[in-house]
Amino acid sequence: MRVLLYTGKGGVGKTTLALASALGAARHGHRVCVLSSDPAHSLADALGQPVGPNMRRIAENVHAREIHAQVELDGAWQSIQAWLRELLRDEADALVAEELLAFPGIEELVTLRAVREVEQTGDFDVCIIDCAPTGSTMRMLRFPDALRIFMEHFFEFERKGARWLRPLVRGFDAGRLIPKEEFFDAFERLYEEIDDVRQILLDGDRTSARLVVNPMRVVVDETRRSFAYLSLYGIATDAVLVNRVMPESVAGGYFSRWLELEREELDAIERSFPVPIRRVSLRSKEVIGTKALEALALDLFGDEDPAARFSSGRPIRFRRVGGRTRMEIDLPGITKEEIEVFAKGADLHLRVRNGRRSISLPESLIGRPIEKVRLREPVLEIHFGNG
Amino acid sequence: MRLILYTGKGGVGKTTTAAATAAWAAERGLRTLVVSADAAHSLGDVFAESLGPEPRRLAQRLDALEVDARHVIEMHWGRVRAYLVELLRYQGIDEVIADELALLPGAEELATLVCVEDWAASGEYDLILVDCAPTGSTLRLVTLPEVVHSGLRWLLRLQRAAARIVEPIASGLVAVPLPSAEVFAEADRLFYKTLHRLRARLLSADTSVRIVVTPESMVIDEARRSLTDLCLFQLASDAVIMNRILPEEALREEFFRDWRDLQAKRLSEVKEAFAPMACLTAPLQPDEVRGVRALAAHGKMLFGELDPAAHLGRALRMRFECDDEGARIRLPLPGLDRKTLEVTRVEDELIVGVAGRRRKIALPAGFAKLEVDRVSYRDEQLVVSFVAPNASPPPAPSA
Numbered sequence: 001m002r003v004l005l006y007t008g009k010g011g012v013g014k015t016t017l018a019l020a021s022a023l024g025a026a027r028h029g030h031r032v033c034v035l036s037s038d039p040a041h042s043l044a045d046a047l048g049q050p051v052g053p054n055m056r057r058i059a060e061n062v063h064a065r066e067i068h069a070q071v072e073l074d075g076a077w078q079s080i081q082a083w084l085r086e087l088l089r090d091e092a093d094a095l096v097a098e099e100l101l102a103f104p105g106i107e108e109l110v111t112l113r114a115v116r117e118v119e120q121t122g123d124f125d126v127c128i129i130d131c132a133p134t135g136s137t138m139r140m141l142r143f144p145d146a147l148r149i150f151m152e153h154f155f156e157f158e159r160k161g162a163r164w165l166r167p168l169v170r171g172f173d174a175g176r177l178i179p180k181e182e183f184f185d186a187f188e189r190l191y192e193e194i195d196d197v198r199q200i201l202l203d204g205d206r207t208s209a210r211l212v213v214n215p216m217r218v219v220v221d222e223t224r225r226s227f228a229y230l231s232l233y234g235i236a237t238d239a240v241l242v243n244r245v246m247p248e249s250v251a252g253g254y255f256s257r258w259l260e261l262e263r264e265e266l267d268a269i270e271r272s273f274p275v276p277i278r279r280v281s282l283r284s285k286e287v288i289g290t291k292a293l294e295a296l297a298l299d300l301f302g303d304e305d306p307a308a309r310f311s312s313g314r315p316i317r318f319r320r321v322g323g324r325t326r327m328e329i330d331l332p333g334i335t336k337e338e339i340e341v342f343a344k345g346a347d348l349h350l351r352v353r354n355g356r357r358s359i360s361l362p363e364s365l366i367g368r369p370i371e372k373v374r375l376r377e378p379v380l381e382i383h384f385g386n387g
Numbered sequence: 388m389r390l391i392l393y394t395g396k397g398g399v400g401k402t403t404t405a406a407a408t409a410a411w412a413a414e415r416g417l418r419t420l421v422v423s424a425d426a427a428h429s430l431g432d433v434f435a436e437s438l439g440p441e442p443r444r445l446a447q448r449l450d451a452l453e454v455d456a457r458h459v460i461e462m463h464w465g466r467v468r469a470y471l472v473e474l475l476r477y478q479g480i481d482e483v484i485a486d487e488l489a490l491l492p493g494a495e496e497l498a499t500l501v502c503v504e505d506w507a508a509s510g511e512y513d514l515i516l517v518d519c520a521p522t523g524s525t526l527r528l529v530t531l532p533e534v535v536h537s538g539l540r541w542l543l544r545l546q547r548a549a550a551r552i553v554e555p556i557a558s559g560l561v562a563v564p565l566p567s568a569e570v571f572a573e574a575d576r577l578f579y580k581t582l583h584r585l586r587a588r589l590l591s592a593d594t595s596v597r598i599v600v601t602p603e604s605m606v607i608d609e610a611r612r613s614l615t616d617l618c619l620f621q622l623a624s625d626a627v628i629m630n631r632i633l634p635e636e637a638l639r640e641e642f643f644r645d646w647r648d649l650q651a652k653r654l655s656e657v658k659e660a661f662a663p664m665a666c667l668t669a670p671l672q673p674d675e676v677r678g679v680r681a682l683a684a685h686g687k688m689l690f691g692e693l694d695p696a697a698h699l700g701r702a703l704r705m706r707f708e709c710d711d712e713g714a715r716i717r718l719p720l721p722g723l724d725r726k727t728l729e730v731t732r733v734e735d736e737l738i739v740g741v742a743g744r745r746r747k748i749a750l751p752a753g754f755a756k757l758e759v760d761r762v763s764y765r766d767e768q769l770v771v772s773f774v775a776p777n778a779s780p781p782p783a784p785s786a
Contacts, residue, residue: 010397045605133397218432254637
């Protein structure tokens with residue numbers, strides 16, 4: 001199954017292009033599923049028909065579903081939820097407690113889990129995820145890593161701690177606050193599920209990110225950084241989709257300055273991203289409903305299959321040059337000052353602006369010194385010595 | 388000290404509007420700070436300046452900062468973090484990973500609130516404007532003190548009790564470092580006192596939310612949902628700002644022929660859905676709005692004679708209740724003619740029709756499984772009661 005992540009700055013038209021791509025891919029014979037992971041869902045708004053938390057058919061060979069943390073929690077993880085309910089029992093009123101169960105990060109978590117579910121049904125060839133705006137998407141992508149760290153270092157400790165404490169506080173009011181053994185089992189299962197998804201996301205043959213952008217400076221600036229974060233987390237971006245390009249027919253008049261600025265940004269887009277660029281112009285009406293979305297897909301992709309892999313590049317590569325190994329990462333829009341690199345044990349620690357990741361080094365590079373770190377825009381090169 | 392949060396769907400121009408409000412308020416004599424709370428910061432891009440986690444002076448009386456969760460955690464949570472690092476070291480891992488953990492879900496929202504409260508309490512500003520992350524995250528930000536207030540207070544009480552019991556036993560068995568009294572004192576300070584203050588600050592009469600929209604149906608639909616969420620948490624919104632209205636001159640372009648009617652329709656929709664909040668409008672500018680000067684001019688145009696820091700309108704006091712007797716929505720609608728009243732439920736929306744006009748209300752998640760039971764109008768208040776289907780009690784967690 002092919003997984004496509006549609007992300008980008010808020011308001012650029014992620015939902016619209018994700019749906020257009022889904023309808024376009026269905027026309028090429030794929031069975032497509034669209035998941036919306038933005039807690040502020042707008043699939044239904046863009047389709048002009050209800051979608052909801054259950055998989056619903058929206059067109060021939062296209063199904064869609066909004067991820068609602070609450071509904072997911074009701075369905076799965078009864079024990080995790082039961083514990084949280086206990087925790088909040090006499091503190092918040094019932095209604096607020098219900099809302100609070102959707103604690104920060106939960107949407108990201110349930111979305112990852114939903115991807116796995118879709119894969120396991122075997123009912124779909126393509127899964128398109130309409131992601132939340134950049135900030136939360138980055139959080140979603142680092143979630144599996146954070147969870148792995150937690151599991152490796154804390155989990156057994158907590159579980160043992162709870163086993164100890166349980167008999168000690170039995171009978172006290174505080175006793176109900178210690179999670180039950182089932183809670184830990186549920187948590188462990190959850191971790192395994194998320195780890196499966198991690199494998200899917202990091203596999204460039206299966207998963208590609210698509211960055212949606214508008215030809216405006218603030219948007220392009222942020223999108224470059226998003227591309228860099230995606231690279232850092234090991235996700236391959238295979239295309240940049242430019243939405244809402246002002247049509248030539250409005251040249252002159254009120255929009256003449258806009259057009260000038262747009263042209264500059266379109267050039268900048270072509271220069272900045274090491275992947276194919278596809279464009280579609282602003283429409284004279286709101287794009288709502290499957291018909292309008294299908295027409296948009298044709299303008300955007302022409303005869304191409306929207307589910308195809310537009311670029312075979314990998315975000316992180318190891319390369320042998322002159323008997324030495326170097327690691328390369330695509331980091332557009334990042335300055336040298338925003339990068340920090342060091343190796344520790346079997347891991348390479350990388351900090352790029354607000355993003356951090358530790359990457360497991362291949363066996364052959366463990367213990368090798370880093371000789372040089374060079375930024376040749378947009379590629380960061382890390383040269384390893386023969387130590 | 389006036390605190391105003393700007394929220395709205397992504398891309399509607401929240402950052403530009405917040406920055407324009409700040410630049411114009413500072414020019415009018417208020418000591419102003421504008422804070423970017425979106426982890427994907429673009430406040431610096433709008434001012435064409437590079438910003439960091441400490442306020443940077445951009446013009447007379449005008450400061451700006453971009454929240455960095457790591458920075459806030461280091462400032463406020465030094466001992467707790469130090470303890471965690473120690474604990475981690477015991478587990479055989481190093482400081483780098485402790486840093487990682489500082490960015491677990493929720494840390495960013497928490498950091499933003501703590502940062503805002505710090506500057507609000509500092510007495511250095513008359514006005515603080517927060518450019519929030521797109522809608523979903525903003526709500527989380529607002530719920531956070533509530534979550535922590537109710538959840539962690541218990542957890543900490545438990546841990547404190549547990550440390551007292553376990554330490555004597557544990558110290559004889561394993562070398563697990565147990566949190567010291569200072570660690571608890573600091574966690575206590577952060578979680579109870581600071582967050583309690585934060586909550587009080589958010590609910591104070593000096594705090595308002597402003598919802599930014601554009602004349603697009605997708606954007607307005609989302610704004611209505613966030614109004615429901617804000618009411619749910621009793622946050623007062625004083626205005627809705629409609630951005631990017633195409634001016635007469637632009638509408639003359641053949642390409643935008645259909646926009647004229649659509650735009651007028653959306654504007655009246657917004658006025659109706661958000662009354663009695665104020666509704667301000669700003670035209671799409673012929674050039675990009677960038678830099679303090681352009682922003683101040685934009686702010687001047689947006690507010691005209693109004694004080695940008697004033698309470699621009701009255702908050703909509705819609706109340707959601709849920710107890711043993713069921714769930715209810717209370718909506719103040721003065722001077723309503725009962726005969727023209729019509730209430731229908733469509734999917735996750737409640738449609739209230741009064742004298743031929745329709746007001747759509749997004750229902751909160753807790754109401755999703757319920758059905759409309761009764762509609763009444765008393766003391767100028769419309770009350771819509773809900774029951775669970777099959778007349779079983781409502782799904783209240785405490786029931």
